[in-house]
Amino acid sequence: MPATAAEMLKKTRSELAPDSNVNPWVxxxxxxxxSPGTLAVLALGQHRVIPADRRAFLHLAQRATEEPAAAGFFAALAEGEELAAARLGAFAEACAVDEERMRAYEPLPGCQAYLSWLALNAGPTDAVLAVTANFATWGTYCASIAQGLRTH
Structure with missing residues (x-):
């Protein structure tokens, strides 16, 4: 059993984080x-995922009333989703995605299920560990995507 929080986090990441090399799109x-069309699909998906994730984080923060550190963690993540939402419009515009196309877009099955499931079913501490493990890979994806978009 890990002795420190850092060791526990490292163990959780190694056991739960998705393999960062599995996603062929990144x-x-x-x-x-x-292609520009592929980038548009990212913008369209994020248009639906960002508000759903924000709601899930706010719900987790509300459920973590007896664990103030977890509540603060989820509240901060909800704020991060607000920042992402504020910046999504410029990315969508660069991908030639307009409001009509955003409203008509049907997200891919499962894109919002993971965090929504955690918000409804996981205990706050378990959700912190799961989100942290997942974000380790997601953050790597985002860094690669951001660098690629800036470069190309």
């Missing part, structure tokens, strides 16, 4: 080989 963007 290297396409990073290498400048993704």
């Amino acid at each position: 290297p396409l963007v990073a290498g400048g080989r993704a």
